[in-house]
Amino acid sequence: MSGTTETSGTATIDSVPGSAEFAARTHGLRKTYGRTVAVSDVDLAVPHGVVLGMLGPNGSGKTTTIRMLLGLTLPTAGTAELLGHAVPEHVDRALPRVGALVEGPGFHPFLSGRENLLRSAATEPELAGSGLRGAVTAALERVGLAAAAGRKYRAYSLGMKQRLGLASALLVPRELVVLDEPTNGLDPAGTREIRQVIADLHAAGTTVVVSSHLLSEVEATCTHAAVLHKGSLVTQGELTTLLESGGPNLVVAASDDVAGLEALRERGIPARRENGALRVELTEVDSPEVIATLVHAGVGVREARRGRADLEDIFAQLTEETS
Numbered sequence: 001m002s003g004t005t006e007t008s009g010t011a012t013i014d015s016v017p018g019s020a021e022f023a024a025r026t027h028g029l030r031k032t033y034g035r036t037v038a039v040s041d042v043d044l045a046v047p048h049g050v051v052l053g054m055l056g057p058n059g060s061g062k063t064t065t066i067r068m069l070l071g072l073t074l075p076t077a078g079t080a081e082l083l084g085h086a087v088p089e090h091v092d093r094a095l096p097r098v099g100a101l102v103e104g105p106g107f108h109p110f111l112s113g114r115e116n117l118l119r120s121a122a123t124e125p126e127l128a129g130s131g132l133r134g135a136v137t138a139a140l141e142r143v144g145l146a147a148a149a150g151r152k153y154r155a156y157s158l159g160m161k162q163r164l165g166l167a168s169a170l171l172v173p174r175e176l177v178v179l180d181e182p183t184n185g186l187d188p189a190g191t192r193e194i195r196q197v198i199a200d201l202h203a204a205g206t207t208v209v210v211s212s213h214l215l216s217e218v219e220a221t222c223t224h225a226a227v228l229h230k231g232s233l234v235t236q237g238e239l240t241t242l243l244e245s246g247g248p249n250l251v252v253a254a255s256d257d258v259a260g261l262e263a264l265r266e267r268g269i270p271a272r273r274e275n276g277a278l279r280v281e282l283t284e285v286d287s288p289e290v291i292a293t294l295v296h297a298g299v300g301v302r303e304a305r306r307g308r309a310d311l312e313d314i315f316a317q318l319t320e321e322t323s
Ligand SMILES: Nc1ncnc2c1ncn2[C@@H]1O[C@H](COP(=O)(O)OP(=O)(O)OP(=O)(O)O)[C@@H](O)[C@H]1O
Pocket: 033, 036, 037, 038, 039, 056, 057, 058, 059, 060, 061, 062, 063, 064, 065, 213
């Protein structure tokens, strides 16, 4: 790319920082590694003020998308914008207002957590001068690392390393915070703390993009979701809208769920096994037909109750359709 011929839309947005319609945006974003297509034609739009969960199994392209958004990896094709600035061309204009936790934050193994953060803080123009130590202490407290601040980074557990990366991302107030799998390696208490940090950021009006392969994580913390599958964006939008798009379900405790699943699939009724039961989609059929099909096949029905599709069902539907 020459750097002089950008689309007029991007140029206009760039001339008025902070006025962008979306906090982050990509158009036709693509990344290939040899013959591996890591990310394929992704059009992501992150509205201001949302907590967007980037959801997808391992290898679906979450990290690569995030790295391209932050200007850490160059796209093979397509464009990206961060707070209205074209990436990578003008990413330096956006980055002071963006906090990021991505793999390998580059901390020094022989320095303590606090010393590492002081080094990070020294690169923040906003903290030049007296505010530095106070900001570091506040960030350490915020992520629950104050007690371990004097220990060497190399002695930190994976969870502590994650927290230090998060502290670094939160040294100064941010407009946008991007977190790649922030609960990786954390115990349940650590996971709760990260959720609280995300909730606090959201309450303060900060836009958060958080990647996860855990559906429960996204359901618990996010207002929006973007689902990636094999490098493609299969859906994005408000979480409530996404959840409403899932039809009613019947959860059946059957005497033989393997035989039951086979019988249902033979009749073209979408179903899957889940926690020792069968979860059956009721979009085309109703409950009596499901039960009759099972009983006909000699499968006993111990219990059947109706429910709505949860994120896991919707995710299964979306990813099966594009498999
Ligand atoms: N530097 C690289 N060189 C070669 N292939 C890569 C590279 N980075 C990513 N890939 C491949 O691109 C695909 C997407 O990887 P990516 O890390 O973006 O997925 P992910 O959804 O973040 O997965 P995870 O949750 O495991 O981090 C995978 O097939 C991966 O092996």
